[in-house]
Amino acid sequence: xxxxxxxxxxxxxxxxxxxxxxxxxxxxxxxxxxxxxxxxxxxxxxxxxxxxxxxxxxxxxxxxxxxxxxxxxxxxxxxxxxxxxxxxxxxxxxxxxxxxxxxxxxxxxxxxxxxxxxxxxxxxxxxxxxxxxxxxxxxxxxxxxxxxxxxxxxxxxxxxxxxxxxxxxxxxxxxxxxxxxxxxxxxxxxxxxxxxxxxxxxxxxxxxxxxxxxxxxxxxxxxxxxxxxxxxxxxxxxxx
Numbered sequence: 001x002x003x004x005x006x007x008x009x010x011x012x013x014x015x016x017x018x019x020x021x022x023x024x025x026x027x028x029x030x031x032x033x034x035x036x037x038x039x040x041x042x043x044x045x046x047x048x049x050x051x052x053x054x055x056x057x058x059x060x061x062x063x064x065x066x067x068x069x070x071x072x073x074x075x076x077x078x079x080x081x082x083x084x085x086x087x088x089x090x091x092x093x094x095x096x097x098x099x100x101x102x103x104x105x106x107x108x109x110x111x112x113x114x115x116x117x118x119x120x121x122x123x124x125x126x127x128x129x130x131x132x133x134x135x136x137x138x139x140x141x142x143x144x145x146x147x148x149x150x151x152x153x154x155x156x157x158x159x160x161x162x163x164x165x166x167x168x169x170x171x172x173x174x175x176x177x178x179x180x181x182x183x184x185x186x187x188x189x190x191x192x193x194x195x196x197x198x199x200x201x202x203x204x205x206x207x208x209x210x211x212x213x214x215x216x217x218x219x220x221x222x223x224x225x226x227x228x229x230x231x232x233x234x235x236x237x238x239x240x
Contacts, residue, residue, distance in 0.1 A: 003055075003195055003196070003197060003198075004195065006054050006055050006056070006196065007055065007194055007195045007196045009054050010050055010051065010054045010055050010196055011194070013047075013050045013054065014047060014050070017043065017046055017047075018043070018107045018108060018111075019107050021040065021042070021043040021107075021111055022106075022107035022108070022110040022111050024039065024040075025039075025040050025110050025111040025113070025114040026110055026114075028040075028114065029114065033093075033116045033142065034093055034143075036114045036115070036116075037088075037092065037093045037115055037116070038092075040111050040114050040115055041088050041089055041092065041115070043111060044085050044086065044088050044089045045089055047085050048085065048086055048089060051082075051189075051196065055188075055196040055197070055198060056198025056199070057082070057188045057189065057196060057197075057198060057199065057201065058199075058200045058201070059086065059185075059200065059201040059202070059203060060200055060201070060202055060203070061090065061202075061203045061204075061205065062202060062203070062204050062205070063204055063205035063206060063207075064205060066179065066205045066206060066207045066208060067091065067179060067205055067208075068177050068179070068208050070176070071140040071143060071144060071145055071146075071176055072145055072146075072171070072176050072177045072178065072179050072208060073136070073140075073145070073146045073147075073148060073167050073168070073170050073171040073174075073176060073177070073178050073179070073211075074087075074091065074094070074145060074146065074147045074148065074167075074178075074179050074180075074181055075148055075149075075150050075167050075168065075178055075179070075180050075181070075220075075223040075227070076147060076148070076149055076180075076181040076182075076183070076227075077149075077151070077155075077181065077182050077183055077227055077231060078149035078151050078152075078153065078154050078155065078161075079154055079155060079156070079157060079183070079184070079185050079186030079190075079191060080154060080185045080186050080188075080189040080190060080191050080193075081154075081189060081191075082185040082188070082189040082201065083149075083183060083185055083203075084096065084098075086185075086203075087147055088115065090203065091145055091147070093143065093144050093145065094144055094145040094146065094147050095115070095116050095117055095118055095135075095136075095139040095144040095145070095146055095147070096115070096117050096118070096146075096147045096148075097117070097118045097120065097132060097136075097146065097147065097148045097149070097166070097167065098112065098117045098118070098119055098120075099119070099120070099121075099122060100119040100120060100121045102119070103117075103119050116139065116142075116144065118131070118132055118135045118136060118139065118146070120132060122152065128166070129165075129166050129169060132148075132166045132167075132169070132170055133166075133169055133170050133173050136170035136173075136174065137170070137173060137174050140170075140174050140176055146167070146170055146171075148166060148167030148170070150163040150164050150165075150166070150167050150168075150220060150223070150224070151163060151164075152164055154186075154191035154192075155186075155191070156186060156190070156191065157184065157186040157187050157190075160228060163220050163221075163223070163224040164220070165216040165217055165219075165220045167220075168211070168216040168217070168219035168220040168223065169216040171211040171216075171219060172211045172214060172215065172216045172219060174211075175211060175212050176211060177208035177209060177210060177211060178208065178209040178211055178219050178222075178223055179205060179206065179208050179209070180205075180206040180209070180222075180223040180226045180227045180230075181203065181204065181205050181206065181227070182203075182204045182206070182226075182227045182230035182231050182234060183201060183202060183203045183204065183234070184201060184202055184231070184234045184235065185201045187199060187201075188201055202234050204230050204234060206223075206226045206227070206230065209222050209223060
């Protein structure tokens, strides 16, 4: 079966399963956050399963021992929609920092809103950073991990965006570790691309960085250096 046909079939599966989960998400609003999380992330598991069976997209994790057994702030590379679907399953429970506009997307946004995200308006500048820090500390206190894509938007494989300090600021204020994560999902599932290509995505977890007494700018640079160095090592799926 060609990549085009597989991608079409995968899109149909997504269209079919997303509305029912969105309705379920609205109905379970009164439930505790962690209960909602377990129910709603079943959608993510189904999508990942469909990506594997239909498109041949698999994944592996290296460095899992580096993930602390307590709340932390994950700073991750952002190449595609794959990681926004996979990370809630791979690193539960987590609260993802997202653009507020994502919550307005019919069906998908409804489910996302029930996962206790930190939804910010990036156009408000320092106000958005303050919101991230305040809500981030609340989520960490509740037992959530915080996932931030410091580049702010998806970048193509081989590209490098500007790393912002918001995620590191959450960690510094809360005194929790920063965990850098690199991956090569963009080769299989490119940003804003319909076609999905087979391959094994590698998710690489770096050693936790102690945030105590360290400025957010320094934490950001440390995470950026590790992520970008690891990205050069990962290259294409199947090559590493």
